[in-house]
Amino acid sequence: MAYIIENAHVLRGEKRRDVCLLIEDNRISSSRASFKMYKHFRMDAGNFIMTPSHVLLDFNLPLTSTFEQRKAYYLENFIKKGCTTVLTCVHINRERQLSSEFKKIHSALLDCPLDYIIGVRIPTTLLTSNFIRKCKREKVPVIFVEVASVSELKNIPWGWIKEAMFPYNCPLVPIFQNQDKKLKRVWGEIMDSVNLPSLKEEVQESKPLDRHVMEKIGIFPKKSNLHDGGEVSYNFYLKDSETVNMVESELFMKHDSCLLITMHKGKIIRAGKQVSYHPGYGEYVEIKTPSFYQSPT
Template sequence: MYIIDRANVYSEEEECIKTNSFYIKNNAIHSIKPAIFKTPILKMDVSSFIMTPTHVMFDSHLPSENFQLLKQYSKKNYLLKGCHTIITPFSIHYEYQFDQELHKKRISLLNSPVDYVLALRLPIKTLSQSLIRKCKKEKIAIILVEMEDESSISKIPWGWIREAMFPYNPILIPAVLSNKEAKRKAIIKVWNEVLNDEKIPRLVDEIQEKTPITVKNLKKFGLYPKRGDLHIGGEINYNLYFKNKIVAEQKGIHYDNDRLAIMVHKGRVITSENVVVFRPGCGEEIIINRTSLFV
C-alpha cells in the first residue's frame, strides 16, 4: 500500500490539470481524492510532474522478424514516448487468408514488450458479411478499409454489413491509398456521407501512426477506460512528465519535444528518463468485448 500524492493530472477531455492523490492497494487504484490522504503510509510526492495515463498508439509497421530490431524499434517509438499499448493490424487481400494471417500476427507478437490490440486491414472490395462475422467471432473490433477511389464505397451492400456487425459493431477506419490531397478529401467526404446515412460505426478520418490516440477514439474502440483513464479499480498505468518540458496550449498539452520522466505499467517502472527496462514477451493481447460503450 502507498499513496501517489499531489499528482497534477492532465485531463484530455476537459483540457485542464487537476490535483489528485491516489491510494494504491493490491496493485490497483483503490481510491482517488482531490485532497491529501491523512494516512500514515508511504507517500510518493509527484507534485513536480504532470501526470497522464500511458498512451495508446497505432502502428502498422511493427517489425517482427528480428528480435534486436524489435527491441530498438519498441524503445524508440513506444517505451521512450510513454506508450505501453499499441493497435496493430494484420493484412489480407482475400477472405480465405483471415485465419492464417491472424495466427501469424499473434505468433509475431509473442515477444512484444507492450500490450497490443489486433486490427484487420483489407481492401474495401473484400469487406463482406461473412468476414464481419469472422471479426466478431475473433473479437477483432477495429477494421481498416483500404480505398483507392470514392466510387468503390457505393458498391458495398452497407445495409447487410450493418446487420452482420450487430451487436458487436466493429469500428471501420478509412485507409486512403491515394497520395493526392484532393483525392483523399473526396474519398473521405463520400465515406462519411455514405456510412453516416447507413449508420455504420466508423472513424471520420484516417488514424495517425505512432501518435497518441485520443480518448474520444479510445471510447469508440472500446479500449476506454481500461486504457486512457486513471480510475478506481484500474491498473496503475501512468506517465510523469517534467513540468518544465511541457508546452501548454489552448487545445491541450503537447508531448512531442518533452522528456518523459517516468512511465509505469501495472505498477512497474518501465521507463525512467532515457533508461528503459525491456521485458520481451510481457505484452498481452487486449481483447475488446464491446465497442462504443462510453460514446
C-alpha cells in the same frame, strides 16, 4: 504494496485535474482530493505532470526481424515515448486468411514488451457481410478499410454490412488512398446515412490515440485510463514554466527533454535516461465490446 500518489497534476488531453491517487494491487483504487486518514506510504508528485501512458497505432511492426532489431524498434518508437500499448493489425487480402493471420501475429507478439490490440486492414473488395461475421467471431475490435474511389464505396451493400456487425459493432476506419475531398465526403455521408459504427477521419500512426478514438474501438477505459479502477500505467513529465501549460499532445512531442518516468502495470520501465526492456511483459488486450463506454458530450 499499497501507496498514495499525492498532489498529482493529471493531464488528459487539454484538461488537468489535481488529485491524490490510492494505489492498491497495481490498480487505482480511488482518486480524491486527499487521503488524510490513511497510513500508507506517500509519494509527492507535485513536481511532475502526470498523464496516462500513451496508445499508438503502428501498421507495420517488425515482427519478422531479429530480436535485437525488434528491441531497438520498440524502445525508440514506443517505450522512450511513454507508450505502453500498441494498436496494430493484420493485412488481409482474402477472407480465408483471417484466422491463420491472427494465429501468426499472436505467436509473433509473444515476446512483445507492450500490451497490444489487433485489428485488420483490408481493401474495400473484402468488405462483405460474410467477412464481417468472421471478424465478429474473432472479436476484431477495428477494421481499417483502404478506400481508393467513390465508385468502390457505392458498390458496397452497406445495409447488409450493418446487419452483420450487430451486436459486436466493431468500427470501420478509413485509410484514404488519395486526398480526394469528394472521397472523404462520400465516406462520411455513407457512414451517417447508414448509421454505421465508424470514424470519419483517418487515424495517424505514431501519435497518441485521441480518447474518442479509443472509446470507439473499446480500448478506453481498459487502457490509457487514470480513473478509479484503472491500471497503474502512467507517465511523469517534468513540470516547469514551459510544460505546465502544455496539452498532452505537446508533452508527447517533447518526450526526449521532459519525460522522466514511465510506469507500465506497476513496473517502472523508464526512470530518467534509464530504460528497461521486458520481453513478454506485454499482454493481448481483448476488446469484448467496442464503443461500450462513451464519454458524455
